[in-house]
Amino acid sequence: MVFGFGAPGPSSAQKIAAAEAELELVSDTFSRLSSSCAKKCIPKDYREADLNKGESVCLDRCVNKFFETTMKVSEIMQNKANGQQQSGGGFGGFSM
Amino acid sequence: MVFGFGAPGPSSAQKIAAAEAELELVSDTFSRLSSSCAKKCIPKDYREADLNKGESVCLDRCVNKFFETTMKVSEIMQNKANGQQQSGGGFGGFSM
Amino acid sequence: MVFGFGAPGPSSAQKIAAAEAELELVSDTFSRLSSSCAKKCIPKDYREADLNKGESVCLDRCVNKFFETTMKVSEIMQNKANGQQQSGGGFGGFSM
Amino acid sequence: MEALNAQEQKEFQQVLERRQMNEYVKMYSNLVQRCFDHCVNDFTSKSLIQKEEACLNRCVDKFLKGAERMGQRFQELNAQQQ
Amino acid sequence: MEALNAQEQKEFQQVLERRQMNEYVKMYSNLVQRCFDHCVNDFTSKSLIQKEEACLNRCVDKFLKGAERMGQRFQELNAQQQ
Amino acid sequence: MEALNAQEQKEFQQVLERRQMNEYVKMYSNLVQRCFDHCVNDFTSKSLIQKEEACLNRCVDKFLKGAERMGQRFQELNAQQQ
Numbered sequence: 001m002v003f004g005f006g007a008p009g010p011s012s013a014q015k016i017a018a019a020e021a022e023l024e025l026v027s028d029t030f031s032r033l034s035s036s037c038a039k040k041c042i043p044k045d046y047r048e049a050d051l052n053k054g055e056s057v058c059l060d061r062c063v064n065k066f067f068e069t070t071m072k073v074s075e076i077m078q079n080k081a082n083g084q085q086q087s088g089g090g091f092g093g094f095s096m
Numbered sequence: 097m098v099f100g101f102g103a104p105g106p107s108s109a110q111k112i113a114a115a116e117a118e119l120e121l122v123s124d125t126f127s128r129l130s131s132s133c134a135k136k137c138i139p140k141d142y143r144e145a146d147l148n149k150g151e152s153v154c155l156d157r158c159v160n161k162f163f164e165t166t167m168k169v170s171e172i173m174q175n176k177a178n179g180q181q182q183s184g185g186g187f188g189g190f191s192m
Numbered sequence: 193m194v195f196g197f198g199a200p201g202p203s204s205a206q207k208i209a210a211a212e213a214e215l216e217l218v219s220d221t222f223s224r225l226s227s228s229c230a231k232k233c234i235p236k237d238y239r240e241a242d243l244n245k246g247e248s249v250c251l252d253r254c255v256n257k258f259f260e261t262t263m264k265v266s267e268i269m270q271n272k273a274n275g276q277q278q279s280g281g282g283f284g285g286f287s288m
Numbered sequence: 289m290e291a292l293n294a295q296e297q298k299e300f301q302q303v304l305e306r307r308q309m310n311e312y313v314k315m316y317s318n319l320v321q322r323c324f325d326h327c328v329n330d331f332t333s334k335s336l337i338q339k340e341e342a343c344l345n346r347c348v349d350k351f352l353k354g355a356e357r358m359g360q361r362f363q364e365l366n367a368q369q370q
Numbered sequence: 371m372e373a374l375n376a377q378e379q380k381e382f383q384q385v386l387e388r389r390q391m392n393e394y395v396k397m398y399s400n401l402v403q404r405c406f407d408h409c410v411n412d413f414t415s416k417s418l419i420q421k422e423e424a425c426l427n428r429c430v431d432k433f434l435k436g437a438e439r440m441g442q443r444f445q446e447l448n449a450q451q452q
Numbered sequence: 453m454e455a456l457n458a459q460e461q462k463e464f465q466q467v468l469e470r471r472q473m474n475e476y477v478k479m480y481s482n483l484v485q486r487c488f489d490h491c492v493n494d495f496t497s498k499s500l501i502q503k504e505e506a507c508l509n510r511c512v513d514k515f516l517k518g519a520e521r522m523g524q525r526f527q528e529l530n531a532q533q534q
Contacts, residue, residue: 012378017470019374019382025477026448027393031400032485034440041495042436044408049431051439059436061495063443068500069488069508073480076512108296113388115292115300121395122366123311127318128403130358137413138354140326145349147357155354157413159361164418165406165426169398172430204460209306211456211464217313218530219475223482224321226522233331234518236490241513243521251518253331255525260336261324261344265316268348 029070037062125166133158221262229254315355323347397437405429479519487511 041058042051051059137154138147147155233250234243243251292300327343328336336344374382409425410418418426456464491507492500500508 012381015374016378016382016385017473020385021473021477023386023389024474025481027389028477028481029484030441030444031396032481033444034437035400036485036489037440038404038433038436039489040493042432046405046408046425046428046432049428051432051435055436056439058495059439060443061498063440064447064498065492065495065500065504066484066488067444067447069492070484072500072505072508073484073487073512076509077480077516080516108299111292112296112300112303113391116303117391117395119304119307120392121399123307124395124399125402126359126362127314128399129362130355131318132403132407133358134322134351134354135407136411138350142323142326142343142346142350145346147350147353151354152357154413155357156361157416159358160365160416161410161413161418161422162402162406163362163365165410166402168418168423168426169402169405169430172427173398173434176434204463207456208460208464208467209309212467213309213313215468215471216310217317219471220313220317221320222523222526223478224317225526226519227482228321228325229522230486230515230518231325232329234514238487238490238507238510238514241510243514243517247518248521250331251521252525253334255522256334256529257328257331257336257340258320258324259526259529261328262320264336264341264344265320265323265348268345269316269352272352 033063033066036066129159129162132162225255225258228258319348319351322351401430401433404433483512483515487515 037059041055041062133155137151137158229251233247233254323344327347328340330337330340405426409429410422412419412422487508491511492504494501494504
């Protein structure tokens with residue numbers, strides 16, 4: 001699974017909760033991605049109803065880069081969690 | 097119903113879920129409306145604690161225009177859904 | 193309790209719901225606080241990976257001032273609710 | 289809504305009450321953040337200074353009056369629509 | 371997801387449907403706010419003026435096309451990942 | 453909280469765990485968006501360029517340190533309040 005959820009959970013309720021959390025993350029990611037990429041690629045004056053060539057290409061690349069960013073960030077946090085044995089605090093890592 | 101929810105759902109659970117979704121939409125709409133209209137009508141320096149005449153009139157008109165916008169957008173999406181038989185994708189329409 | 197929740201609720205479900213609402217408020221407060229203080233204290237160019245002295249001190253003070261603001265606002269609303277016998281409307285007070 | 293029977297109305301009422309609590313929480317913490325963002329910008333001191341407190345007072349007041357006014361307009365428009 | 375048995379799949383399906391409704395609501399009201407913010411800025415009149423309506427039309431159109439395009443790319447990338 | 457009995461504490465614990473997962477998800481995707489918004493601004497290429505990757509590294513690091521610091525201060529203040 002893309003985002004690292006879905007760890008071995010015994011009960012049905014836990015498995016469904018994990019699947020739901022994965023889903024939540026995917027949908028949250030998409031909604032943040034759309035908002036960021038619309039801001040970066042689509043001018044706010046809306047002079048035409050169609051996406052022009054430049055806007056379309058920008059959106060494609062932006063989605064790709066956002067996706068790469070999620071992977072990159074996940075990797076950085078994984079390294080952190082493994083490498084330096086978190087000093088605790090609850091906001092310093094993403095291990096679950 | 098204002099926003100087009102409340103389609104014939106047989107079971108109690110579904111009817112309550114639909115009523116809840118309608119409620120969610122109304123409350124989400126109000127919270128977005130307040131945030132947009134406060135931004136458009138109320139200057140950020142807060143020199144007086146009272147709404148002055150100009151701010152009050154602006155808020156009234158802003159609420160009205162926001163409301164008209166929800167109707168307009170709903171109408172546009174309805175036309176789209178009817179007219180061109182969606183090419184699919186899941187993000188192209190608002191039919192439920 | 194910090195935020196004034198936890199009024200005498202008889203049933204278990206209500207007590208848990210109240211505890212959950214309290215929790216919701218604390219976590220919502222922390223997430224707004226982090227977003228506001230990061231914006232106010234951390235420049236967006238990310239030239240270094242470490243928090244420097246100035247940023248750290250700014251964050252500490254910002255958290256403190258945000259916390260004081262929650263108390264202050266809660267106090268203002270309490271006074272309003274007691275003092276002037278709300279004219280109703282549902283958005284005019286924070287009495288629950 | 290009119291399609292709900294008595295039992296369903298009752299269940300929905302509970303949903304409503306839970307939501308209402310959440311709405312208050314959201315409204316309150318939104319108010320705190322907004323007024324903080326606009327009024328508090330000096331981090332040379334650890335505690336709120338007088339100028340900031342005065343601004344918070346006016347901001348909360350204005351925010352609540354604005355929210356009440358918008359709430360009334362919104363309800364009128366919703367009522368017309370039914 | 372592959373770890374769910376038939377019964378769990380079924381329950382999850384219901385969760386999915388409820389979420390989908392919420393997603394639509396969120397997408398729709400986000401669209402309304404965004405187009406309103408960009409297109410409606412004249413408060414000397416009470417009702418939408420022609421210029422604003424035309425802008426809303428183009429904005430909704432463009433937003434939906436953009437969302438559809440991004441949705442497709444996103445799904446392709448997710449599929450590659452599996 | 454002190455008013456909850458053992459059984460209620462147990463139920464509340466489950467609520468807490470579910471919420472914690474959600475908090476992590478929210479924190480993580482918020483972090484992704486914030487660092488993306490600040491670090492990635494070149495759309496002449498399809499993949500992240502070196503400069504963007506380096507910025508993301510610093511951004512994540514700084515964000516986590518900042519969040520940890522704020523979390524500690526916040527907990528101290530909450531503890532004082534009890």
